[in-house]
Amino acid sequence: MQTEALHSIFLNAAIVNNFVLALFLGICPFLGVSAKKETAWNMGLAVIFVMLVSSMSAYAINWLLTELDLLFLRLICYIAIIASAVQLVEMFVKRFSPSLFRSLGIFLPLITTNCAILGLALFQTAKEYNFIQSLVYATGAGVGFLLALMLMAGLREKLALARVPSVSQGAALSLMLAGLLSLAFMGFAGIGGSIG
Amino acid sequence: MSVDVETHSQPQREPSTPLPVTPSWAMLRTLAGIATLSGLLVVMVYQFTQPIIAENERVLTERAVFEVLPGASSNVIFILDEHGISQVGEGRSGVRIFAGYRPDGSLRGIAFPAAARGYQDVIQFLFGYDPACACIIGSKVLRSTETPGLGDKIDNDPRFLANFDALDARLDPDGRALLNPITLVAQGTKTDPWQIDGISGSTISAQAMARALNEAAQRFLPIIQREQATLTQPTP
Amino acid sequence: MSNLPNRIESLSPDTFIRGLWRENPVFVMLLGMCPVLAVTNTTINAIAMGLATTFVLVCSSILISLLRDWIPKQVRIASFIVIIATFVTIVDYGIQAISLELYAALGAFIQLIVANCVILGRAEAFASKQRLHTTLVDSLGMGAGFTLALLSLGTVREILGSGTLLGIPLFGDNFQPWVVMILPPGGFFVLGAWLLLFNWIRLRKEQQSIERSGVAANAN
Numbered sequence: 001m002q003t004e005a006l007h008s009i010f011l012n013a014a015i016v017n018n019f020v021l022a023l024f025l026g027i028c029p030f031l032g033v034s035a036k037k038e039t040a041w042n043m044g045l046a047v048i049f050v051m052l053v054s055s056m057s058a059y060a061i062n063w064l065l066t067e068l069d070l071l072f073l074r075l076i077c078y079i080a081i082i083a084s085a086v087q088l089v090e091m092f093v094k095r096f097s098p099s100l101f102r103s104l105g106i107f108l109p110l111i112t113t114n115c116a117i118l119g120l121a122l123f124q125t126a127k128e129y130n131f132i133q134s135l136v137y138a139t140g141a142g143v144g145f146l147l148a149l150m151l152m153a154g155l156r157e158k159l160a161l162a163r164v165p166s167v168s169q170g171a172a173l174s175l176m177l178a179g180l181l182s183l184a185f186m187g188f189a190g191i192g193g194s195i196g
Numbered sequence: 197m198s199v200d201v202e203t204h205s206q207p208q209r210e211p212s213t214p215l216p217v218t219p220s221w222a223m224l225r226t227l228a229g230i231a232t233l234s235g236l237l238v239v240m241v242y243q244f245t246q247p248i249i250a251e252n253e254r255v256l257t258e259r260a261v262f263e264v265l266p267g268a269s270s271n272v273i274f275i276l277d278e279h280g281i282s283q284v285g286e287g288r289s290g291v292r293i294f295a296g297y298r299p300d301g302s303l304r305g306i307a308f309p310a311a312a313r314g315y316q317d318v319i320q321f322l323f324g325y326d327p328a329c330a331c332i333i334g335s336k337v338l339r340s341t342e343t344p345g346l347g348d349k350i351d352n353d354p355r356f357l358a359n360f361d362a363l364d365a366r367l368d369p370d371g372r373a374l375l376n377p378i379t380l381v382a383q384g385t386k387t388d389p390w391q392i393d394g395i396s397g398s399t400i401s402a403q404a405m406a407r408a409l410n411e412a413a414q415r416f417l418p419i420i421q422r423e424q425a426t427l428t429q430p431t432p
Numbered sequence: 433m434s435n436l437p438n439r440i441e442s443l444s445p446d447t448f449i450r451g452l453w454r455e456n457p458v459f460v461m462l463l464g465m466c467p468v469l470a471v472t473n474t475t476i477n478a479i480a481m482g483l484a485t486t487f488v489l490v491c492s493s494i495l496i497s498l499l500r501d502w503i504p505k506q507v508r509i510a511s512f513i514v515i516i517a518t519f520v521t522i523v524d525y526g527i528q529a530i531s532l533e534l535y536a537a538l539g540a541f542i543q544l545i546v547a548n549c550v551i552l553g554r555a556e557a558f559a560s561k562q563r564l565h566t567t568l569v570d571s572l573g574m575g576a577g578f579t580l581a582l583l584s585l586g587t588v589r590e591i592l593g594s595g596t597l598l599g600i601p602l603f604g605d606n607f608q609p610w611v612v613m614i615l616p617p618g619g620f621f622v623l624g625a626w627l628l629l630f631n632w633i634r635l636r637k638e639q640q641s642i643e644r645s646g647v648a649a650n651a652n
Binding site: 021022023024025026027028031072073075076079080083114115117118119122123126166167168169170171172173174175176178179180182183186 | 462463465466467469470509510513514517518520521524525540543544546547548549612615616617618619620621623624625627628631632635
């Protein structure tokens with residue numbers, strides 16, 4: 001799909017095929033970090049950043065492995081690269097924004113096992129995007145993740161004040177909410193086709 | 197690269213229990229050992245499964261080609277690029293097209309791929325083209341994430357699929373493009389043999405299919421028509 | 433899982449059973465939910481995914497348990513990830529060799545087993561500390577629990593969303609499938625409904641035990 005337009009890629013990744021609500025990637029942080037809007041925002045930003053870094057690294061690694069004809073090592077290399085990228089981001093944040101580091105602290109290692117990051121690397125490879133398209137795809141996916149996380153956090157902050165039956169407290173209610181959000185996002189399907 | 201990086205990540209460890217000092221050669225030894233072991237395992241499995249996967253792929257492609265070219269019983273893969281059609285292994289990169297042959301060795305038709313963005317994501321198709329009648333004689337959805345029950349009608353609604361039994365795809369006198377672009381019309385308003393009778397309820401998916409077919413046909417059919425001679429000779 | 437003691441655990445029936453029910457990775461721990469939601473639109477996908485994950489879980493747990501004395505603490509996560517990724521690559525090629533159609537249906541989620549927190553979690557909390565036979569039984573139990581969770585979603589979603597079970601039509605031609613169930617929102621709804629059910633059962637049990645102890649106290 002070398003010819004796909006950039007805005008189409010972006011909208012597709014951010015909204016139509018939203019990583020969380022349509023592709024089910026990154027559900028663990030989506031449920032774990034969506035209780036408060038502030039943490040959700042920070043987490044979302046961290047994910048966008050990590051996505052950009054790992055998208056670029058994955059592009060480079062894939063090129064290298066294709067040249068060397070070692071494609072069967074792709075998965076192992078991707079996960080190693082992503083783990084290192086997350087560590088780099090962690091050190092970076094720790095150095096330049098200790099307060100952000102405190103609020104993100106435990107989530108950053110979680111990003112390593114966040115399937116959204118690995119999924120991004122795998123999808124951009126499967127779709128055979130070039131470098132620019134990969135970057136746009138990564139940004140779109142990250143923005144989509146942030147959007148889903150913020151929407152969910154907004155809903156859950158309101159819901160924390162509501163009286164719900166005790167049986168539905170916790171993850172069950174969050175999942176039902178996520179289902180409703182996902183249903184709403186289905187309405188966006190098709191926009192990529194009409195403009196792309 | 198993970199060696200120096202991993203040492204920084206001890207998020208859940210309490211600072212009160214300092215780590216026993218591990219010499220770095222031990223860490224390197226472990227990582228190198230594990231990397232070697234995993235490399236060996238992966239290569240062994242890769243060597244073992246590669247021929248089976250290639251065979252699976254061949255069977256799957258063959259089934260798809262025979263489906264869009266009814267009556268074909270064998271097929272050969274060719275590579276199509278802007279210069280023309282060449283055989284696999286000549287080192288040219290381009291689109292893979294599939295020539296299907298009847299049991300007597302004569303050319304039944306050519307299957308060519310097409311793709312367009314549908315309702316959810318990009319849909320990939322395979323179409324069958326018969327040079328003898330200059331028409332499309334079959335279609336198949338190779339990959340799609342369209343809504344079940346609505347968008348997937350483009351692959352299983354018999355009334356819609358009948359469009360592709362003999363869809364007019366003649367070339368203009370110059371042989372550079374289609375004489376009549378293939379278009380989608382609203383359900384029940386088909387008047388010409390190059391029109392596709394749509395499906396109400398899955399307009400966008402059907403539109404994507406028409407767009408994919410028209411684009412691919414405009415691109416490939418002039419070359420296929422021009423270089424038919426390379427395809428009609430059954431290769432040994 | 434973090435409260436697991438560091439002592440060597442002896443083998444008991446509970447080693448297997450807790451993965452199925454009390455510490456079920458999906459329903460209780462809420463781990464590894466991405467594949468649980470993504471590939472459970474048909475029963476056959478759910479079974480394939482469950483078996484693939486179990487295979488990776490068991491193999492990597494065995495290897496990690498065997499190597500546990502040679503892996504320094506500082507590089508353990510890196511080592512675990514490489515070991516897990518190796519077995520996932522093996523499964524990836526294995527499924528392609530078995531059926532390319534199944535492979536296409538599961539998509540990238542086979543390779544995403546690497547990022548399944550259940551596997552890394554078990555490696556970190558259990559396999560890296562326990563002896564081989566306990567680890568084997570524990571990982572089998574966790575794998576079975578994970579497969580059970582996938583199946584409980586897969587069957588419900590396929591029956592409601594397509595009116596079939598394992599591809600066999602269950603209802604007559606008049607059945608109008610509830611399509612949303614095999615679409616993304618259906619995954620969230622069905623998993624949410626299962627969690628509601630389990631919450632309800634747990635609350636009822638607690639209620640009963642409180643009543644019972646109340647009765648016992650009165651009798652005294």
